[in-house]
Amino acid sequence: MTAFQTHTVDNQPPEFAPRDLWATDAALREAVLRESDDTHVARLAGYGALAGDELYRLSFDAHRDKPRLRTHDRFGHRIDTVEFHPAYHRLMSAAIEHGVASLSWQGASWSQPQPGAHVARAALSYLHHQVEPGTSCPLTMTHAAVPVLRHAPALAEWADKATAGPYDPRDIPIADKAGVTLGMGMTEKQGGSDVRANTTTATPHSADGAASLHAYSLVGHKWFFSAPMSDGFLVLAQAPGGLSCFLLPRRLPDGTKNAFQLMRLKDKLGDWSNASSEVEFTGASAWRIGDEGRGVATILEMVMLTRLDCMLGSAAEMRMALAQALHHASHRRAFGKHLLEQPLMRNVLADLALESEAALVLSMRVARAVDAAPRDPREAALARVATAIGKYWICKRAPAFVNEAQECLGGAGYVEESILPRLYRQAPLNSIWEGSGNIQCLDVLRALAREPAAGDALWTELETARGVHSAYDHALESLRSLLTTESHVEPSQARILVERLALALQAGLLFRAGSPMAAAFCTSRLQAGHGLVFGTLMHDTGFAAILDRAMPS
Numbered sequence: 001m002t003a004f005q006t007h008t009v010d011n012q013p014p015e016f017a018p019r020d021l022w023a024t025d026a027a028l029r030e031a032v033l034r035e036s037d038d039t040h041v042a043r044l045a046g047y048g049a050l051a052g053d054e055l056y057r058l059s060f061d062a063h064r065d066k067p068r069l070r071t072h073d074r075f076g077h078r079i080d081t082v083e084f085h086p087a088y089h090r091l092m093s094a095a096i097e098h099g100v101a102s103l104s105w106q107g108a109s110w111s112q113p114q115p116g117a118h119v120a121r122a123a124l125s126y127l128h129h130q131v132e133p134g135t136s137c138p139l140t141m142t143h144a145a146v147p148v149l150r151h152a153p154a155l156a157e158w159a160d161k162a163t164a165g166p167y168d169p170r171d172i173p174i175a176d177k178a179g180v181t182l183g184m185g186m187t188e189k190q191g192g193s194d195v196r197a198n199t200t201t202a203t204p205h206s207a208d209g210a211a212s213l214h215a216y217s218l219v220g221h222k223w224f225f226s227a228p229m230s231d232g233f234l235v236l237a238q239a240p241g242g243l244s245c246f247l248l249p250r251r252l253p254d255g256t257k258n259a260f261q262l263m264r265l266k267d268k269l270g271d272w273s274n275a276s277s278e279v280e281f282t283g284a285s286a287w288r289i290g291d292e293g294r295g296v297a298t299i300l301e302m303v304m305l306t307r308l309d310c311m312l313g314s315a316a317e318m319r320m321a322l323a324q325a326l327h328h329a330s331h332r333r334a335f336g337k338h339l340l341e342q343p344l345m346r347n348v349l350a351d352l353a354l355e356s357e358a359a360l361v362l363s364m365r366v367a368r369a370v371d372a373a374p375r376d377p378r379e380a381a382l383a384r385v386a387t388a389i390g391k392y393w394i395c396k397r398a399p400a401f402v403n404e405a406q407e408c409l410g411g412a413g414y415v416e417e418s419i420l421p422r423l424y425r426q427a428p429l430n431s432i433w434e435g436s437g438n439i440q441c442l443d444v445l446r447a448l449a450r451e452p453a454a455g456d457a458l459w460t461e462l463e464t465a466r467g468v469h470s471a472y473d474h475a476l477e478s479l480r481s482l483l484t485t486e487s488h489v490e491p492s493q494a495r496i497l498v499e500r501l502a503l504a505l506q507a508g509l510l511f512r513a514g515s516p517m518a519a520a521f522c523t524s525r526l527q528a529g530h531g532l533v534f535g536t537l538m539h540d541t542g543f544a545a546i547l548d549r550a551m552p553s
């Protein structure tokens, strides 16, 4: 030892990465096989290894070096360009190459989707979001826009290039591009949840070459317009016949820049690798999709899919935060033991593990319902209501969850070199965007009141697990009395109803999956006695089995 060496570095965990995010996640592997089959397992295994290694490393650069808006070139021409760190482009290209934005639509005709592909894509999205949630935004919007585009046969090139193409970020007309990405614009200054208050106007201008394309000129603004370097955007605007849906290209077919300007980029709490802009449409050309006045109904298909990805994203944030906490606690010692051996830390970690797996099983079950929806009306009805339930509950749980996982690392969890601060800033986003918490809960009430098939499908799903546990059966009884009087559930009571539905769905799914988490989840979440924070499981909980299952090794 030299005279000035003050200490050796001891009692620190090894690096988390590289780590195979597929091979080390038993719950995910089981969920894919349970909700679909093994068709895409090799692809998922490949992406899990890539995500936990190269993409994990790149994600730090993509996040630290925020996108920059360039409104003009050096000569004063308007260019409205956003520049990204090269890591962002590599992340996008890896994800698109592996099907994160398209697997659901590949190798299948539009009317006969390949069974199981949605589930596999959901798993890809879950893997990707764990390491880089910012790029998940353009990926999910590109994926979700496809079914809407398919309703306009004249726009087939857009849907084809969104599903089959490679990542091609060049700002050129789509005829010259191999692949395209898509965004969406609904939110305006005066209203986001209340999209019918949109003020952007759409004036029909003329037949646009192909008579089947209805071209309009858009004047107005969008207040949140993420991924503004997408090639096209599905936007809502007021046409003469009412609020309508349009595809607005960034570049026009003749190569000229479309008439919209990026005013500024949002200075966001988190989500730093992803650009979210404010935009002004100054006579921008756009093609109508669906009938005039049917804008909300038309874009809803996209919204439902992005809501599923919000669930998957929040579940993914939980999984990564939990994996980091378990990894740290397995190596760090305090008061003579590894943290993982300290009884109270075991309670915290096990409680987090229950929550994480419950978030995953519900998200993957909804992915199967979405997958089966074109073939099975009951699954379509379940997807309708369970998406709103899951979007509300899982996204709401993420911020508190990530904070608790962060605390397991002590001060190291508050430092940017760990991924935890980034996850913590990201965690509230899925709850806010694409329909905030209250909007989801009111949507559940609406579905139950107006769509009997949705309530029936939900109840059938819950009934499937009846008899597995007395606490579960008791929860079903109290829900039944609420659901049979659903028309009397007041809006002010929507959150508590949706919370109970979500917990019952999660408990039932864990039992049906045969998960070792099921009984502890059921007793802690459906019976009185669990506290308001994580780490309040009963002393007789089977901590060892829960922790073994969740361990990312």
Ligand SMILES: Cc1cc2nc3c(=O)[nH]c(=O)nc-3n(C[C@H](O)[C@H](O)[C@H](O)COP(=O)(O)OP(=O)(O)OC[C@H]3O[C@@H](n4cnc5c(N)ncnc54)[C@H](O)[C@@H]3O)c2cc1C
Residues within 6 Å of the ligand: 183, 184, 185, 186, 187, 190, 191, 192, 193, 194, 224, 225, 226, 227, 268, 271, 276, 429, 432, 433, 434, 435, 436, 437, 438, 439
């Ligand atoms: C990072 C980020 C990226 C985004 N990207 C996009 C994008 O690309 N495209 C896009 O269109 N939008 C985007 N958004 C906007 C987002 O979808 C909206 O912010 C969201 O839908 C809420 O709308 P708002 O902000 O206008 O809030 P408001 O509609 O004003 O709602 C405020 C609050 O009031 C609640 N509320 C509203 N109505 C009721 C009611 N009847 N009863 C009870 N509570 C109610 C809401 O739940 C919410 O909590 C993005 C947002 C963020 C944060």
